[in-house]
Amino acid sequence: MYIICEHIKKLRPYVPGKPVEELEREFGISGSVKMASNENPWGCSESVIPVIEEAGRRLNLYPDTNVFYLKKALAGFHDLPESNFIVGNGSGELIDIVMKTVLSARCNIVMGAYSFILYRLLAPLYGVEINYAGATNFVNSAENMISLCNEKTAMIIVDNPCNPTGTCMAAGELDKLLDFTAKNRILLMIDEAYFEYADSPDYKSMIPSSPDFKNLIVTRTFSKVYGLAGIRAGYAVACTELISHFEKARIPFNVNMLAQQAAIAALKDQAFIGETVRKTKEGLNYLNSELGNIGIETIPTQTNFVMARIPCHFSGCIESLMKTGIIVRPLVNYGLGEYMRITSGTMEQNIRLIKTLKQMMTEQEENNE
Numbered sequence: 112m113y114i115i116c117e118h119i120k121k122l123r124p125y126v127p128g129k130p131v132e133e134l135e136r137e138f139g140i141s142g143s144v145k146m147a148s149n150e151n152p153w154g155c156s157e158s159v160i161p162v163i164e165e166a167g168r169r170l171n172l173y174p175d176t177n178v179f180y181l182k183k184a185l186a187g188f189h190d191l192p193e194s195n196f197i198v199g200n201g202s203g204e205l206i207d208i209v210m211k212t213v214l215s216a217r218c219n220i221v222m223g224a225y226s227f228i229l230y231r232l233l234a235p236l237y238g239v240e241i242n243y244a245g246a247t248n249f250v251n252s253a254e255n256m257i258s259l260c261n262e263k264t265a266m267i268i269v270d271n272p273c274n275p276t277g278t279c280m281a282a283g284e285l286d287k288l289l290d291f292t293a294k295n296r297i298l299l300m301i302d303e304a305y306f307e308y309a310d311s312p313d314y315k316s317m318i319p320s321s322p323d324f325k326n327l328i329v330t331r332t333f334s335k336v337y338g339l340a341g342i343r344a345g346y347a348v349a350c351t352e353l354i355s356h357f358e359k360a361r362i363p364f365n366v367n368m369l370a371q372q373a374a375i376a377a378l379k380d381q382a383f384i385g386e387t388v389r390k391t392k393e394g395l396n397y398l399n400s401e402l403g404n405i406g407i408e409t410i411p412t413q414t415n416f417v418m419a420r421i422p423c424h425f426s427g428c429i430e431s432l433m434k435t436g437i438i439v440r441p442l443v444n445y446g447l448g449e450y451m452r453i454t455s456g457t458m459e460q461n462i463r464l465i466k467t468l469k470q471m472m473t474e475q476e477e478n479n480e
């Protein structure tokens with residue numbers, strides 16, 4: 112006889128950004144755009160396509176479970192030894208592997224009140240309690256996180272920059288966290304999924320520090336600026352000892368053959384990354400200024416998306432946008448029901464979004480008259 116574990120029964124499923132196909136089926140429309148999952152609207156580097164075609168001829172074979180060539184490429188890219196890297200089926204899998212390695216029902220973990228939702232979906236799988244630290248102006252605080260730690264705290268997780276707020280913690284704040292966690296044997300996981308977009312002088316990556324600390328792990332992904340969300344590849348950097356334990360906790364062949372080859376090719380094309388970041392900034396400048404013009408407040412962002420406050424008289428705007436074929440992300444699940452998250456799209460998509468919002472506002476004003 113089996114029974115479903117009580118802690119699993121209580122979990123809520125992950126709600127992804129609505130896929131275009133599902134929206135079009137639901138409303139009987141076509142030509143929709145998704146500005147909800149922080150993907151790269153320009154696809155991926157052209158150099159990836161022939162590499163996938165070539166790897167596609169060898170799909171009868173298992174992939175390299177040690178991910179030798181991709182780790183070698185990452186090691187070269189970061190100028191660190193290969194033994195400091197682990198590769199996953201997206202960085203989401205690595206977050207799970209890290210949790211699986213260090214969490215047990217005796218522990219608690221600490222994260223910012225505003226953090227990527229996956230952390231709070233995964234952590235209960237390991238029976239741990241989550242302590243949420245308050246933020247100021249949507250920026251997470253080292254002091255607040257530290258104040259929640261006790262002898263049962265196994266881990267602090269910080270997404271920097273943060274999804275869904277787009278804000279980042281300053282370098283000095285991260286140093287405080289690292290200093291505290293290193294002294295108290297707490298694992299510090301920094302999720303740098305949006306690293307490439309961050310340009311604040313206060314921002315710093317923690318990758319250069321990670322091989323030197325026994326308690327620091329940094330994750331990155333190929334799903335955002337690299338435009339490979341569909342193929343699933345992410346990596347983490349840590350000291351060799353931590354990596355050796357994480358390696359034991361992962362399933363063999365977790366990174367498929369296409370993902371390994373695609374990521375190597377994508378990493379080589381840094382011109383594509385630079386160009387994506389440039390166009391994204393252009394798009395965000397446009398969105399911030401146009402949203403401001405129509406009275407929609409935005410939070411300054413270090414990512415490829417913007418969190419925007421929905422005016423109270425405009426509360427149905429997410430559903431209305433969907434009916435016109437524009438998918439943005441509601442943030443009810445994040446406890447931020449009065450906000451929406453908009454991924455910066457191509458300029459054409461951004462213009463369409465603003466035009467539609469303006470039209471919807473005008474119609475609403477006319478109906479109210």
Ligand SMILES: Cc1ncc(COP(=O)(O)O)c(C=O)c1O
Pocket residue numbers: 148149200201202203204227270273274302304305331332333334340344345
């Ligand atoms: C902060 C953050 N971390 C990790 C991920 C997961 O990315 P991946 O596709 O690599 O699993 C996301 C995806 O939205 C994210 O926003």
